[in-house]
Amino acid sequence: MPVPVIVSTNYKGGVGKTTTSRVLAQAMADDKAFNRGKPVLVIDLDPQGNTSRRWQLLKTCENGTRIPKPHPKLENDTVPYSSVCDLWLDLLELGEPVAPEPYETANPLIHVVPAHEEQMNEVMLVPKASREKLGQMMRNWLRDVGAKPGDRLVDKYCCVIIDTQPSKTPLIDAALTAATHCYIPFVPEPQPVEGVYSIISYVHSLSSQRSGDIPLELLGLLPNMVQSTRLHTLHLKKLRDHPVFGKYLMPVKLSRRIGYSETDDWRNTPDQVTDLEGTQIEFEARKFSKHLMNKIAAGVVMKSAQKEAENV
Ligand SMILES: Nc1ncnc2c1ncn2[C@@H]1O[C@H](COP(=O)(O)OP(=O)(O)OP(=O)(O)O)[C@@H](O)[C@H]1O
Ligand SMILES: [Mg+2]
Incomplete structure (x- = not known):
């Protein structure tokens, strides 16, 4: 079994893709039974770089764009940093593709592959014929295709979490091609709920196209960002009762709380955001994360059993 790859996605902006993926990474890093001592790998696949900024992994160039900070292991290289775009260097006409080099963070159990704003924007413009390659390269890397024994991600990481950008782009398609799981954070209000239906259908169509x-x-x-207002209660009920999509509604939620924005402030030092303990968000954030971890773990057990049965 390869390492589980979880994508946080919603084409709508500001619904909590970055925040929920961060609290999930923190909870996984804290849960010894889940991580078994292996770090979580977080990939920032949003050119806005909010996840990378959260972990203070970007520096601003003179022209105002943000690039990853130098990586301690790459100090003597011509390009002293790494980003997820290293997978696509050939498409960017910058050389041979290489596996990204994750950065360590203040939390030893959270590693991050940062965003590269300019290269990501460029990669999204590759001709249509090459777009499939984005997802293929990412999937091959995350499935350890051709990896040497010491380099296999499944041996190094307990899980991979990908934070994505708002709007439907080739980068989101790449993430969903490489993903083993995805979840959709949303705000229970009219427009966002409509958008959610179309993403579910899209995820299903992508899933059905997978072969092998x-x-x-x-x-x-x-x-x-749930509040006890009539609007939110009504939309949650509508979704729960929906004949097709109701079954996807998670039995957990995150409320609108100032603690999320406070711990989201990128001016905080990284250790100020890795610790959920004692914050008002701890309980519900842990409940959501535990729900996801249980589902992932149950799936791994089931698939391993299936594989064993096939081999008998
Ligand atoms: N449950 C919550 N309660 C209060 N504030 C929240 C909550 N979830 C997220 N936020 C805040 O809302 C803002 C948007 O959240 P976030 O950046 O996670 O959304 P996003 O979907 O990643 O946005 P984008 O589409 O721009 O990437 C942030 O300032 C974040 O701190
Ligand atoms: Mg975001």
Whole structure:
């Protein structure tokens, strides 16, 4: 079994893709039974670089764009940093593709592959014929295709989490091609709920196109920024009762709480955001994360059993 790859996605902006993926990474890093001592790898696949900034991994160039900070292991290289775009250097006409070099963070159990704003924007413009290659390269890397024994991600990491950008782009397609699981954070209000239906359909169509690869499992819809207002209650009920999409609604939610924005402030030092303990968000963030971890772990057990049965 390869390392589980979880994508946080929603084409709508500001619904909590970055925040929920961060609290999930923190909870996984804290859960010894889940991580078994292996770090979580977080990939920032959003050119805005909010995840990378959160972990203070970007520096601003003179022209105002942000690039990854120098990587301690790459100090003597011509290009002293790494980003997810290293997978696509040939498409960018910058050389041979290489596996990204994750950065360590203040939390030893969270590693991050940062965004490269300019290269990501460029990669999204590759001709249509090459777009499929984005996902293929990413999938091959995350499935350890051709990796040397010491370099296999499945041996190094307990899980991979990918934070994505708002709007439907070739980068999101790449993430969903490489993903084993995805979840959709959303705010229970009219427009966002409509958008969620179309993403679920899209995830299903992508999943059904997979052949010979492990299926893409939709972990569910995560209500975020929930308030006890009539509007939110009504939309959650509508979704719960929906004959097709109701079953995807997660039995957990995140409320609108100032603690999320406070711990989201990139001016905080990284250790100020890795610790959920004692914050008002700890309980519900842990409940959401535990729900996802249980689902992922159950899927791994089931697939391993299936594989064993096939081999008998
Ligand atoms: N449950 C919550 N309660 C209060 N604030 C929240 C909550 N979830 C997220 N936020 C805040 O809302 C803002 C948007 O959240 P976030 O950046 O995670 O959304 P996003 O979907 O990643 O946005 P984008 O589409 O721009 O990438 C952030 O300032 C974040 O701190
Ligand atoms: Mg974001």
